[in-house]
Amino acid sequence: MSNRLTIVFPDSIGGKATPTRGTKVFTPDGVPIGGVQRIELVAEAGDLWRAKIECLAVIEGSVVAEVSGPAGDSGMEKEPQAEVVAPSDEAGGG
Incomplete structure (x- = not known):
């Protein structure tokens, strides 16, 4: 294909x-x-x-996002970096 x-x-x-x-x-x-x-x-x-x-993305169900990262120049304590895990991936089905 x-x-x-x-x-x-x-x-x-x-x-x-x-x-x-x-x-x-x-x-x-x-x-x-x-x-x-x-x-x-x-x-x-x-x-x-x-x-x-x-x-546009349509997400059905919940999404788990983990935010972490080093301190940066943005004025925030940590620069956000998100890892998104789809519900099927969480259950080992993805």
């Missing part, structure tokens, strides 16, 4: 500008990805186009 997503843009307006509203992102097996908030297309000379896609 391919690891490439498909981005489908809406039709341009009068052949001039392409609106962002209506853009859809699909998984390799054709399932639409919901909650997309931003798509950034990146190109480097001699390379392929790449997309950075930001989505």
